[in-house]
Each structure stands twice: as C-alpha cells, then as structure tokens.
Amino acid sequence: MALKPTIYKLKIALSDLNRDYYDALSLTLAQHPSESLERMVTRILAYCIDAQDYITFTKGLSAIEEPAVWVKSLDDQLLLWIDVGEPALDRVKKSSRLAQALHIYTFNSKSDVWWTQNSHKLSKLNASIFQFNWQDIQAVAKLIQRTMDWSITITGNALYIATDQGEHELNWTVLQSVNKS
Numbered sequence: 001m002a003l004k005p006t007i008y009k010l011k012i013a014l015s016d017l018n019r020d021y022y023d024a025l026s027l028t029l030a031q032h033p034s035e036s037l038e039r040m041v042t043r044i045l046a047y048c049i050d051a052q053d054y055i056t057f058t059k060g061l062s063a064i065e066e067p068a069v070w071v072k073s074l075d076d077q078l079l080l081w082i083d084v085g086e087p088a089l090d091r092v093k094k095s096s097r098l099a100q101a102l103h104i105y106t107f108n109s110k111s112d113v114w115w116t117q118n119s120h121k122l123s124k125l126n127a128s129i130f131q132f133n134w135q136d137i138q139a140v141a142k143l144i145q146r147t148m149d150w151s152i153t154i155t156g157n158a159l160y161i162a163t164d165q166g167e168h169e170l171n172w173t174v175l176q177s178v179n180k181s
Contacts, residue, residue, distance in 0.1 A: 006031040
C-alpha cells in the first residue's frame with residue numbers, strides 16, 4: 001500500500017518590505033512521503049519570497065517534470081520556475097529554457113559542495129540562486145504543525161518568522177543573481 005501525503009494548512013500574514021508586497025495567504029500543502037520537513041519549509045519560504053499573482057505549489061516530488069513552485073500566466077506561459085534543493089545541471093538547463101525566470105533555493109548541508117562543483121556551469125545559465133543556512137532551516141522545521149498561523153516579514157535578505165510555537169530569523173545568501181522577477 002502506497003503512503004499518502006501529509007496535508008498541512010498554513011495561514012501567513014506576509015509583509016515583503018523589499019517589494020512593498022503585503023498579502024494574507026491561505027495555503028494547503030501536501031508533504032510527499034519522501035519529502036523532509038526541511039524541504040517543505042524551503043518550499044514555503046521560496047513561495048513567500050517570490051509571492052505574486054498566480055504563484056502555485058506544484059505536485060512537487062510526485063511530478064519530477066515540475067518544479068516545487070511556479071508562476072504561470074493566464075495563457076499558461078511559464079513565467080517563473082522555482083526549484084528547491086540542489087538540482088542536477090541538466091534540470092537547471094532545461095528549466096531555464098522553459099521559463100522566463102528561474103530561481104533555485106538551496107538549503108541543506110550539501111549545498112556548498114553542490115555550488116562549488118557547479119558554479120562555473122551555472123553562471124552561464126539564466127538562473128538566480130539563493131542559499132539558506134541549513135541550521136536555520138532545521139530550526140524553522142521544528143515550528144511546523146499540521147495547522148499553522150505564521151507572520152513573515154521580509155527585509156533585505158532576511159525573513160522574520162513568528163508563530164505560536166516560537167520565532168526565528170533566517171537570512172539567505174545570493175549565490176547568483178539574474179534580474180529577479
């Protein structure tokens with residue numbers, strides 16, 4: 001019998017001071033049985049950093065040909081492809097051709113090695129790449145519950161997360177930047 005995904009409900013009061021973007025998000029998230037809480041947290045944070053009209057979680061690990069999050073226009077053009085983790089170079093090449101913009105959010109203990117091994121080849125691609133600190137992602141993962149109310153404020157390269165279970169600030173590093181959409 002196949003394992004079923006775990007469903008999470010999340011309400012986020014989002015304040016992105018960098019873009020003067022403010023929203024009340026009501027999200028339903030499915031955590032694939034093989035997905036770690038840390039990867040799911042990174043999907044949530046990437047969603048918030050890039051929040052805009054028509055942003056959507058995809059089927060994720062259940063559909064390997066899709067990113068973690070994307071933005072599609074009303075006429076089904078792929079405006080933004082958002083991957084989390086350390087995608088293979090072939091996947092990055094393909095997704096940079098499919099979408100108008102590509103954002104990659106690395107987050108785990110292997111991301112430094114991935115970046116060192118691939119930075120030269122990735123620099124030739126139209127991809128913005130951001131890195132979260134692994135310990136910060138682990139700390140936020142400890143705040144996860146099945147139903148959550150969060151307040152997230154984004155300023156500079158920092159996210160301030162307030163929940164009923166606690167608060168945490170995490171920063172990200174820009175490894176490679178292409179005009180962010």
